[in-house]
Amino acid sequence: MHEQTIGDYLERLAAREPAPGGGAAAALHAAQAAALLAMVARYTTGVKYAAHAGPIAAVIAESDELRTRALRLAADDAAAFTAVTDAYRLPHADDEERAVRSRAIAAALEVAARPPADVIIAAARITALAETLLPIGNPNVITDVAAAAEAARAAATTARVNVEINLGGIKDETVRAELTAAVRDVDDIAARAAAVTEAVRKEIAR
Template structure:
């Protein structure tokens, strides 16, 4: 864990916000997975895929380590290069795909955590809520990264919808 924190805090472009959001998503998934393991067996099937979501979040963290490199390469092109604007736009669109997926996974986890807080083992309510809150923060961060890369369009709208789902799940978890 210390190595991860040192890497995120280092003066390097990656890991950055996208990887951090993915790691937060993985941590949220671990909390939901743990709380699920103490939940009645008849409720477990609806929460069983938290472990798969943790694996996916870690895969996305790895993808994020290199996702922005093409954007940086395009930005280094001479300003008078006729292909520069299109290459930057295309690279930003591609770089937005992994944060969009992080937001999707995190929003789903926030919803799972909120549901688990309501219907899971009452002794693990705090862990389920912590998972929902971490997932919501990760979804918000990832959605914001998409919005930074792309000023408008359907991908930005999708990211905003995912962030709103996560916000609603947080509110439900805390109610």
Template sequence: MIGSETINDYLERLSAREPTPGGGAAGALHAAQGAALIAMVARYTTGAKYAEHEHRSHRIAARADEIIPAALRVADEDESAFAAVIAAYRLSSTSPAERAIRTQAIQEATVAAAAPPQALIELGAEIIELGRELAEFGNPNVISDVAAASEAARAAIATAAVTLDINISAITDQQTQAELKEAVRRADDARVSAQTVSDRVREKVAA
């Protein structure tokens, strides 16, 4: 599991001539880091100086803490799902019957592989919204990390959207295609939101 690896071990696997882990897992780790940064800023926004907002800081930190392991699970799920797609493509296609079985297996595996990036889009969007809230009252000494979190979430979402684009092109079921296209649209909206959060932080830093 990626969450139990050292950073060096994970990066060695990521850089190896192996199909997994790949961009999807890397994107999920972007999200995990973004959530961790949000939690850190929220914890620095406590005490007497921030008493008015302390309940919000605790709520934001608690939710960010939940997103971290959720994102790490997505990383593992993405790795497993892509491995299943590869296995489907490696099935024998000698006879017509085998080709039919292989085609069906590829479709099923590709649809299943779309689930992790969809989950990653939702987690990334939530990180951005937590950052949007925290940017308005967060400790100014660490407020720049809200922008860093937003950009990490945006990277996660962009990676997930590209993965879904690939899945859409490979999936034949039109209803599934439509659902995935809607997820990509949400990803595009979230990426715009990430920019507004980063811009707001930069305004506060420059003020």
């Protein structure tokens, strides 16, 4: 997906095609959030911010890594959802075919649930980085910390529904428990992201 223009990606997103869809969009929310934090951190360098050089360098490094990871998850999600669609298209004229198709669907859904679950993990880290950057970041670009927090919140809440929609068809109880645990953190991520935004709004209202 990193080779597409934004316009091309949006054309595909708008098309009557199974992928990319909401899962890829969630991952790209996370990628944008990470990029925004990296930008704010890079504006928070030099002599004026020397006291925070260590934390700022850490934010830059992790934000860049998270941006790359999120972009990869967007591509993984699109590929996984295409596999789900292919599984549903398998023949099911008799019991044997239905059994094969059912197993294929369950396996494909398990794979498809992984990228959005990983997006939730990435969104949690991005939100934590926003919390770190908020009190030390360059105040001239502080609104971009809020923008990053909101994008991380959108990533987490969008990814959650994409995990949940796949849960119904997953038979492995261990996998179901793991994925259910992943979505359990989303309300906390959303609340923390909202708190970052509120703090920024109070700061710029002074």
